[in-house]
Amino acid sequence: xxxxxxxxxxxxxxxxxxxxxxxxxxxxxxxxxxxxxxxxxxxxxxxxxxxxxxxxxxxxxxxxxxxxxxxxxxxxxxxxxxxxxxxxxxxxxxxxxxxxxxxxxxxxxxxxxxxxxxxxxxxxxxxxxxxxxxxxxxx
Numbered sequence: 441x442x443x444x445x446x447x448x449x450x451x452x453x454x455x456x457x458x459x460x461x462x463x464x465x466x467x468x469x470x471x472x473x474x475x476x477x478x479x480x481x482x483x484x485x486x487x488x489x490x491x492x493x494x495x496x497x498x499x500x501x502x503x504x505x506x507x508x509x510x511x512x513x514x515x516x517x518x519x520x521x522x523x524x525x526x527x528x529x530x531x532x533x534x535x536x537x538x539x540x541x542x543x544x545x546x547x548x549x550x551x552x553x554x555x556x557x558x559x560x561x562x563x564x565x566x567x568x569x570x571x572x573x574x575x576x577x578x579x
Contacts, residue, residue: 444539444572444574445486445500445572445574447539448502448536448540448570448572449465451537451539452481452543453465455529455530455532455536456481456506456526458529459479459529460476460477460525461476461477461479461522462474462476462477462478463479463480464478464481465480465481465483466480467480469507469509473509473510473511473561475518476518476522477508477518477519478507479506479507479508479509479526480507481504481505482504482505482507483504484502484504484505484567484568485502485503487500487501487502497573497574498573498575498576498577499573500570500572500573500574501569501570502571502572503567503568503569503570504568504569505565505566505567505568506526506565506566506568507563508523508526508548508563508564508565508566509561509562509563510522510561510562510563511555511558511559511560511562513559515559515560515561515562516562519550519562519564523548523566526545527545530543530544530545530568539572540570540571540572541571541572541573542571543569543571544569545566545567545568546566546569547566548566549564550562550563550564551564
């Protein structure tokens with residue numbers, strides 16, 4: 441039986457998989473970046489929970505990360521469209537089907553990365569904060 445944390449991360453990955461870019465989870469950057477871009481979801485850190493005692497609940501603000509990468513001559517426009525599509529996918533259902541209390545993405549900090557013998561990459565890490573509660577920190 442999957443844990444609450446895994447269920448939420450799988451739901452976020454499924455939402456990203458519906459976008460035109462290829463969405464991976466926990467993978468290394470492949471040698472080729474698809475024309476529509478590449479997203480890699482990193483599980484991130486759940487952080488220290490706030491705890492309530494009656495009933496016992498652990499309240500997390502889990503910071504996952506989405507690595508967004510594009511390549512090509514029109515990478516600025518492609519990157520902007522990719523970020524906008526991520527924002528739209530998250531804002532369409534901020535509870536991921538009722539699996540968590542709230543999902544919120546933070547602004548990316550894009551960088552251009554040179555590649556020997558190929559068009560440079562435009563990439564950014566987009567932090568995503570997942571707010572959820574559970575009865576057991578391991579569940």
